[in-house]
Amino acid sequence: MADSIKASNITWHHATVSPEDRSVKNGHQGAILWFTGLSASGKSTVAQAVQSVLFESGCQAYVLDGDNVRHGLNKDLGFSPEDREENIRRIGEVSALFCDAGFIVSTAFISPYRADRDKARALCPDRFYEIFVKCPVEVCETRDPKGLYQKAREGKIPEFTGISAPYEEPEKPELILDTATLSLEACVAEVIQMLQKEGILQA
Amino acid sequence: MADSIKASNITWHHATVSPEDRSVKNGHQGAILWFTGLSASGKSTVAQAVQSVLFESGCQAYVLDGDNVRHGLNKDLGFSPEDREENIRRIGEVSALFCDAGFIVSTAFISPYRADRDKARALCPDRFYEIFVKCPVEVCETRDPKGLYQKAREGKIPEFTGISAPYEEPEKPELILDTATLSLEACVAEVIQMLQKEGILQA
Numbered sequence: 001m002a003d004s005i006k007a008s009n010i011t012w013h014h015a016t017v018s019p020e021d022r023s024v025k026n027g028h029q030g031a032i033l034w035f036t037g038l039s040a041s042g043k044s045t046v047a048q049a050v051q052s053v054l055f056e057s058g059c060q061a062y063v064l065d066g067d068n069v070r071h072g073l074n075k076d077l078g079f080s081p082e083d084r085e086e087n088i089r090r091i092g093e094v095s096a097l098f099c100d101a102g103f104i105v106s107t108a109f110i111s112p113y114r115a116d117r118d119k120a121r122a123l124c125p126d127r128f129y130e131i132f133v134k135c136p137v138e139v140c141e142t143r144d145p146k147g148l149y150q151k152a153r154e155g156k157i158p159e160f161t162g163i164s165a166p167y168e169e170p171e172k173p174e175l176i177l178d179t180a181t182l183s184l185e186a187c188v189a190e191v192i193q194m195l196q197k198e199g200i201l202q203a
Numbered sequence: 204m205a206d207s208i209k210a211s212n213i214t215w216h217h218a219t220v221s222p223e224d225r226s227v228k229n230g231h232q233g234a235i236l237w238f239t240g241l242s243a244s245g246k247s248t249v250a251q252a253v254q255s256v257l258f259e260s261g262c263q264a265y266v267l268d269g270d271n272v273r274h275g276l277n278k279d280l281g282f283s284p285e286d287r288e289e290n291i292r293r294i295g296e297v298s299a300l301f302c303d304a305g306f307i308v309s310t311a312f313i314s315p316y317r318a319d320r321d322k323a324r325a326l327c328p329d330r331f332y333e334i335f336v337k338c339p340v341e342v343c344e345t346r347d348p349k350g351l352y353q354k355a356r357e358g359k360i361p362e363f364t365g366i367s368a369p370y371e372e373p374e375k376p377e378l379i380l381d382t383a384t385l386s387l388e389a390c391v392a393e394v395i396q397m398l399q400k401e402g403i404l405q406a
Contacts, residue, residue, distance in 0.1 A: 002230035002261040004405055007396045010388050012255035021258065027205035052215035055224065058205040060263065062304040072326075073296035093276035094297055101265040103304065123275075185213050193210045202207055 022102030028059050029200045030099040033106040037133030038162045040140040042179035046187045047106035065108040079159050085116050092120030099127050112161045114168040132173040137162040139180045225305030231262050233302040234403045236309040240336030241365045243343040245382035249390045250309035268311040282362050295323030302330050315364045317371040335376040340365045342383045
């Protein structure tokens with residue numbers, strides 16, 4: 001919580017503010033929770049719930065997802081392989097900035113290509129947690145909250161991941177969440193436990 | 204400062220975390236301090252000092268500048284008018300994300316075109332503070348910490364703002380800092396006073 005600043009007597013001690021300075025202030029490390037999985041697998045739902053739990057316990061947390069990125073920073077990009085690559089490249093770079101700023105930032109994007117996820121990881125290898133939100137395409141298709149699978153089956157959406165475009169499963173994710181069988185609470189608990197074990201959060 | 208989380212008993216109350224939730228927690232509003240001016244006018248120096256003062260008083264603050272953006276998110280961009288426009292567009296979008304996340308985020312880029320700055324402003328019109336770091340090109344050229352003006356005069360850097368490319372001064376900036384005459388402390392004090400007057404910081 002911020003103190004009042006006396007503008008008549010401005011002083012400071014740090015030339016810049018380091019990630020260590022921020023982690024001391026915040027009581028946790030910065031980190032990137034990279035959620036990956038099919039459309040409707042539950043990435044955003046878990047990411048938002050994790051954010052809420054973290055925020056309510058006093059952490060700095062943020063979610064990058066389609067709502068705040070696809071219509072803003074990446075509104076110039078489509079769904080071709082090249083644009084998907086650039087989409088994930090930019091999200092990786094922005095998540096690295098949030099991590100540098102001390103946040104536990106979650107990204108909730110399909111991010112179907114292994115090579116693109118690995119490039120994002122390479123930006124912050126010590127602070128990058130790949131979370132595979134695993135759910136059979138048949139289950140995702142039953143959920144289909146935005147009617148996207150139906151449109152894809154009708155051929156109205158070309159290159160739809162899991163139907164007409166590939167999804168490359170993570171080979172060594174830090175965490176796998178099977179949302180077809182786990183409750184949302186259990187998924188969140190797994191993420192929190194991982195962050196505690198890794199020393200991002202105090203146990 | 205974060206509390207410990209009991210992973211065996213996960214609960215949360217907010218479906219998402221709003222900017223209001225964040226401002227209550229942080230004790231200040233999110234805001235964008237958009238520093239604009241010639242190379243070597245003092246943008247980064249003032250932005251870093253403002254960040255230090257804010258951080259040391261308990262605020263969440265961050266600086267986007269050439270060091271963390273030009274070599275990362277925008278490393279695919281050059282200095283043509285089109286690339287400068289895209290550079291500023293992305294920085295505007297990223298600063299809007301940081302503002303949404305509750306930060307007082309400073310951007311320290313020449314941002315020479317009025318139209319590009321106005322587009323950035325339009326993303327967060329109520330939280331956008333354009334700060335014109337005003338310094339005669341002759342003074343900037345004397346400082347020339349990176350030797351860029353000299354290279355520009357020698358024709359080694361094409362399209363260098365203030366020498367061979369235009370700088371469009373802000374027409375109605377929220378603040379003007381004349382770094383040829385004001386001390387760094389005085390510049391920082393002016394920014395803090397503006398934030399207090401605008402209700403971003405408590406007075």
